[in-house]
Amino acid sequence: MTMDTKRKRPARYGMVIDVDRCTGCGACMIACAVENNVPPAQPEATDRTGITWVRVYQIHNGASFPENRTAFVPVMCQQCGHQTPCVSVCPQQAVDVDRETGIVGQMPQRCLGCRYCMAACPYHARYFNWWDPVWPKGMERTLNPAVAPRMRGVVEKCNFCQGRLHAARERAAAAGRAEPKPGEYVPACVEACPTAAITFGDLADENSAAAEQARGGNTFRLLQKLGTEPKVYYRSSRPWVHQVAQQDFGRRKKEEIRG
Amino acid sequence: MFPGIDGFEWTPGHLIFLGIFYTVVAVVFLTLALAAVRAWRSYRANRAEAIRWQADFHDLPARDRACRHALTGEMRERVCELGFDCRRCETHARLLEERPPAQAPAADTEAGGVRLPLDRLYHRGHTWVRPEKDGTVTVGLDELASRLMGTPDRVRLPKAGRRISVNGTGWRMWKHGSDVRVLSPVDGEVAATGGPEAGWYLKVKPAEGRLDARHLLRPDEAAPWMRRELERVQWTLGHSLADGGVMVQNLSEAVPAEAWDAVCAGVFLQV
Amino acid sequence: MDRALISRGVRRCSPRQFLLWLVPWAALAAFGAYSAGLCLVRGLNQTNMDNRFAFGLWIFLDLTVIALGAGAFFTGFLLYILKRHELKAVINSAVVIGFVCYSGAVVVLMVDVGQPLRAWFTFWHPNVHSMLTEVTFCITCYLTVLAIEYLPILLKNRKIRQVPSFLVFEFELHKVMYVLAGVGTFLSFFHQGSLGGLYGVLRGRPFAFREGFAIWPSTFFLFILSAAAAGPAFILLTTWLVSKISRKRLVKLEVMAELGRISGVLLIVYVLAKAVDTLVWINETAPATGFAAHQFYAWRPFGTWILFAEIVVFGLAPALVLLDEKKRQRTGWLVGAAVLVCSGIGLNRFVLTIQTLALPTLPFDAFLSYTPSWQEVGTFLAVIAYGVLVYSLSFRYLPLFPQERELAEVPRVSGD
Missing domain, CATH: 1.20.5 (Single alpha-helices involved in coiled-coils or other helix-helix interfaces)
Known part of the structure; x- marks a missing residue:
């Protein structure tokens, strides 16, 4: 990064996900996988061994018909802003928080694959490459040249499409600006959501739509009491969604996990 | 970095x-x-030999390290700390001063059927030293050791002219697949070698021209020591060596194969 | 040839019998090596671990064997630093056990990580805030120390020590052993603690998270204590086991009793500390993270019985037995208590590694279960087989128990 493109004030990128708008279609998961060169799952892979940087959980209000209600909660790396659990545990500094953007970055090329960060993450947002990545013949031409594919045995996770951030910065620099304008840098899931349920932006910029929504009522964050200050907010006008998503502890019934 | x-x-x-x-x-x-x-x-x-003995001695069971003065009953329950080298021992010097050795017994002594001729001194590693008129000393195995080894399968003696030292390797013998490193009882230079048939193994020119015998047992002291040694062999064997009161002539055949190595180790202070 | 390698004054079984003993263990080790090979060549998809259950059987194994291997450092510490000379009777055996446990754990760790060839990265760009960095540094250092401590025992082999240069080296090495014992103690204190800290620092896992002192969570200190208590108990147990299998008296009963006493004293301190820690955790730490402690035990089969078993059955009970001087004079009580102590350590490590990962954190998430694959079990068994093989060979050919020769000579009334 050269001097003229240096930010004056660090950003805190984050997002607000409107649970009421989410239909659980999974377009975000597809878009994410395509954008970030996540290989097609192996035939043996399960929902617990596959790689899905963003995963849509289905929640229920627990009532019976006709009062039963369902909602969908997409969970990706929550980009914890305080005492980020995965950063301090990594033995070889393969995880760091970018001071310029607040994004928690993972360096797969430095990752040992010890999976300590996965044990540390309360959101289960980290994924391990259990297999060698394989793309069916011809499909390798769909790979995104801006993102390096990962090898077997390393951990990866959502980084708010860092490739897109770099591209946006380059474009901004070419245009002689220090940083991308709001809207010039948008992760793939945000772009792909057909109901525009995800609002992305710089939470440190009080005027951004994301900051405005995060400040507004009806928002909550997952496992807020852990004190990790996640930068992903959820929004819902339905009280039961707040109740279920912020319940102190998991429910006994095994929930359906989609994706 | x-x-x-x-x-x-x-x-x-x-x-x-x-x-x-x-x-x-x-x-x-x-x-x-x-x-x-x-x-x-x-x-x-060239400290390897001295170190070997120091290490071996350290690893011997405590009851194999009993002081000579404990064996004779002069002291109670004393364990040697100096590797049986009484030349360095102050207690030994003091006791010798307080109680000069009694007159040598008139005739050869014996202990438990093992003869201990008067004309020689004994070493804790079951060798004897006999001063000769020409100033050399002859070194051989005592009766217990020679009955135990019988005719060794193989003997490796040092070449004439080689220096040997107290508690270093005197010579080596093999019997029934076990090797024995016989401890040298004297410091000196090997003058000639004998063998099992000769009844002696080495003739040694003592260092500094005369034999320092302070660490060797006199025949009168050797008897209680030998009784203790026979006891030790019996402990290792778990049964008596005496056959109607007379010790078995050819011990090498009487000792069961599985105990052979342990008996050799005990008698020759090997680790 | 075989006989010329066996220490003098001790008896060992025939080579044929020994070979028959080795064969099944060697077969198990070979099977395990194949399992581990599969994991290395084809990747960790050979295991049943997954993104949610990122650690499994192997981490449990590592933590347990390293705790059991603590006897090496603690006995060395008591013998060389605190001059408890009666422990000389077991120090060699303790060093071999420590070496086996640590080398086994390191090998399994190498299989467990996704990119073993990158292990050196930790030394190149260490994150000094990570407990795993501390563990990695200390364990590699301590394994080196253990290898150096094992060396003189190896050089004491009857055949090897006939070579004068080896003999002299062994002698000189033995003279500086107290330095290595001191370094080993220092390293062990740290990594036993760091292994506990590994989970205690996990803010995102309220079941395991603990407050503590400075940078160390309370589990750091609990692990040091529990490992120091379990180490001597494991030495006691293995000595008894070897004694039974080989049908030899190896150490005097007073040495066994002393090991039991050391274990008992440390265990009672540990149990008290653990009880205090549990109360603080139930009343302070867990609620502060938004979880009520009873919720952690709402999932079958991980009920509160586990807490009771850990503290009372496997903690208080053996501690009281080992602190009773009369019971310490009975091999049965000693060995029984040692079994409880070692099982308790296993249970504690299991709870911290497996239960922590099984419990959900997200409110809409489920309780998870995990069953190891045969490749994981095979690798696990290989470590045990490897340990038995190394120990068996060491027991046969190296002087592990200095008192054995003395105890083999049973004084009897002549003529019986």
Whole structure:
């Protein structure tokens, strides 16, 4: 990064996900996988061994018909802003928080694959490459040249499409600006959501739509009491969604996990 | 190393952690190097034989290390700390002064059927030393040891002219697949070698021209010692050696195969 | 040839019998090596671990064997630093056990990580805030120390020590052993603690998270204590086991009793500390993270019985037995208590590694279960087989128990 493109004030990128708008279609998961060169799952892979940087959980209000209600909660790396659990545990500094953007970055090329960060993450947002990545013949031409594919045995996770951030910065620099304008840098899931349920932006910029929504009522964050200050907010006008998503502890019934 | 890595900064944490870590690594390898250097020096200084005895003696069971004065009953329950080298022992010197050795017995003594001729001195490793008129000393196996070894399968004697030292290797013998390193009872230079048939093994020119015998047992002392030695063999065997009161002539055949190595180890103070 | 390698004054079984003993263990080790090979060549998809259950059987194994291997450092510490000379009777055996446990754990760790060839990265860009960095540094250092401590025992082999240069080196090495014992103690204290800290620092896992002192969570100190208590108990247990299998008296009963006493004293301190820690955790730490402690035990089969078993059955009970001087004079009580102590350590490590990962954190998430694959079990068994093989060979050919020769000579009334 050269001097003229240096930010004056660090950003805190984050997002607000409107649970009421989410239909659980999974377009975000597809878009994410395509954008970030996540290989097609192996035939043996399960929902617990596959790689899905963003995963849509289905929640229920627990009532019976006709009062039963369902909602969908997409969970990706929550980009914890305080005492980020995965950063301090990594033995070889393969995880760091970018001071310029607040994004928690993972360096797969430095990752040992010890999976300590996965044990540390309360959101289960980290994924391990259990297999060698394989793309069916011809499909390798769909790979995104801006993102390096990962090898077997390393951990990866959502980084708010860092490739897109770099591209946006380059474009901004070419245009002689220090940083991308709001809207010039948008992760793939945000772009792909057909109901525009995800609002992305710089939470440190009080005027951004994301900051405005995060400040507004009806928002909550997952496992807020852990004190990790996640930068992903959820929004819902339905009280039961707040109740279920912020319940102190998991429910006994095994929930359906989609994706 | 660390500097040059993108985003690396020295913090107090790094200094403390890495400081401690590399200190530990340095201590470990310096210790190893120290041991290696010392070992090399000792080896060059021909101290290997002395060290071997020191280490072996240390590893012997406590009751194999009983002091000669405890065996004779002059003292109670005393364990030797000096590798049976009474020449260095102050207690031995003091006792010798207080109670000069009694007159030698008139005739050869014996203990438990083992004859102990008067004309020689005995070493704890079951060898005897007989001073000769020409100033040399003859070294041989005592009766218990020679009955035990019978005719050894193989003997390796030092070449004439070789220096041997007290409690170093005198010579080596093999029997029934076990090897025995016979402890040398004297310091000196090998003048001639005999063998099992000759009844003696070495003729030695003592160091400094005369025999220092302070660490050797006199015949009167040798009798209680030999009784104790027979007891030790019996402990190892778990049964009596006496056959109707007379010790078995050919011990090498009487000792069961599985106990053979242990008996040899016990008698010749081997580890 | 075989006989010329066996220490003098001790008896060992025939080579044929020994070979028959080795064969099944070697077969198990070979099977395990194949399992581990599969994991290395084909990747960790051979295991049943997954993104949610990122650690499994192997981490449990590592933590347990390293705790059991603590006897090496603690006995060395008591013998060389605190000059408890009666422990000379077991120090060699303790060093071999420590070496076996640590080398086994390191090998399994190498299989467990996704990119073993990158292990050196930790030394190149260490994150000094990570407990795993501390563990990695200390364990590699301590394994080196253990190898150096094992060396003189190896050089004491009857055949090897006939070479004068080896003999002299062994002698000189033995003289500086107290330095290595000191370094080993220092390293062990740290990494036993760091292994506990590994989970205690996990803010995102309220079941395991603990407050503590400075940078160390309370589990750091609990692990040091529990490992120091379990180490001597494991030495006691193995000595008894070897004694039974080989049908030899190896150490005097008073040495066994002393090991039991040391274990008992440390265990009672540990049990008290653990009880206090549990109360603080139930009343302070867990609620502060938004979880009520009883919720952690709402999932079958991980009920509160586990807490009771850990503290009372496997903690208080053996501690009281080992602190009773009369019971310490009975091999049965000693061995029984040692079994409880070692099982308790296993249970504690199991709870911290497996239960922590099984419990959900997200409110809409489920309780998870995990069953190891045969490749994981095979690798696990290989470590045990490897340990038995190394120990068996060491027992046969190296002087592990200095008192054995003396004890083999049973004084009897002549003529019986």
